[in-house]
Amino acid sequence: MSDITVGSSDVPAILGLSPWSSPSHTWARLVGLIPRYDSNGNASTRRGHMLEGALLDEWARRNSPLGRTRGPSIEEAPAVRDRWKAARVDMMAVLDDGPCVVEAKTTRSWDGWGDDGSANPPLYYVAQVAWQLHVLDVPRAELVAYNPFDDKIRTYRLDRNDQVEAQLVASIEAWMERHVWDNPVPPSDLPMDVIEILHRDGGGIKHWLDPDNEVRALAEELSQARAELAAAELRESAAKARLCELIGSAYGIRGVATWGQVKGRETVAIADLKAAYPEVYAKLAKRSGGHRMFRFIYKQETE
Numbered sequence: 001m002s003d004i005t006v007g008s009s010d011v012p013a014i015l016g017l018s019p020w021s022s023p024s025h026t027w028a029r030l031v032g033l034i035p036r037y038d039s040n041g042n043a044s045t046r047r048g049h050m051l052e053g054a055l056l057d058e059w060a061r062r063n064s065p066l067g068r069t070r071g072p073s074i075e076e077a078p079a080v081r082d083r084w085k086a087a088r089v090d091m092m093a094v095l096d097d098g099p100c101v102v103e104a105k106t107t108r109s110w111d112g113w114g115d116d117g118s119a120n121p122p123l124y125y126v127a128q129v130a131w132q133l134h135v136l137d138v139p140r141a142e143l144v145a146y147n148p149f150d151d152k153i154r155t156y157r158l159d160r161n162d163q164v165e166a167q168l169v170a171s172i173e174a175w176m177e178r179h180v181w182d183n184p185v186p187p188s189d190l191p192m193d194v195i196e197i198l199h200r201d202g203g204g205i206k207h208w209l210d211p212d213n214e215v216r217a218l219a220e221e222l223s224q225a226r227a228e229l230a231a232a233e234l235r236e237s238a239a240k241a242r243l244c245e246l247i248g249s250a251y252g253i254r255g256v257a258t259w260g261q262v263k264g265r266e267t268v269a270i271a272d273l274k275a276a277y278p279e280v281y282a283k284l285a286k287r288s289g290g291h292r293m294f295r296f297i298y299k300q301e302t303e
Helices: 010-014 023-030 043-063 123-136 162-179 192-198 213-247 270-276 278-284 298-302
Strands: 067-070 079-081 085-087 091-095 098-106 140-147 152-159
Touching: 010 023, 010 123, 010 162, 023 192, 043 067, 043 091, 043 098, 043 140, 043 152, 079 123, 085 123, 098 123, 123 140, 123 152, 123 162, 213 298, 270 278
Parallel strands: 098 140
Antiparallel strands: 067 091, 079 085, 091 098, 140 152
8 A cells, every 4th residue: 555645535536426537536546547636626616716715604603603713725634534634624523422524515506415414515515524533533524615606604514424425435445546556547538648658658650550440440439539529510601601691791599699899819830930020939938747648540541
């Protein structure tokens, strides 16, 4: 077993529950192929970080805890159990009936969320919180969520469940043993960006492999998929052209489509810049890192 830790946000991704990360991308992070954490984040995570403190303060105002402590930041060490199980909670609080984990979330839609006061937030958050309760050995958690579109707050109580916890830990441990520890086997269905990282140093010398039955079947599948996609694009183009013809000089068709004027983009021709201002071009020019390019030549080879 290595010193790689599984955090609470890794758990729903490993189980295939996360809408933001797949098991394969999580594996790539755990084994160091891609950065473990994105310091910049996306719009959703940035929104969550900005509102997190306010949500936790509102929860404290409503519940009057005997004490509360904010959890560690991403730059600080998480809580760790059994060397490999880790958790960073948003806040620890003490209520009349004992300690409690408090998690703050934001959402743009209540689809998939249970009623306020229930124990039914989205399943990926249930898995995340269950992991936190196991790592910290805390009896319960409260998840407070805010939706800026209806300006509503919902709170969910999640009690520790020994049976669910045992199944959860066993599933994550089995996945780690197969894919990360000792003699790991990468997950199936690796995405293209991870595959390219794994084999980025290849493709320089023209070493060819002979196709087998699996390769031929995959080539047929890709060829058919591309033909179906090309046919769909033709239908899309024809339908779009006909809608634009019907819109004519109007702005659009209410409830269907718009066809409005947009400003043209300002562009600079690289060749012209290089010819007219070679010194400026030399200062500004940057070469991106090399990468491997996939070219599908199956049809040409079989004709």
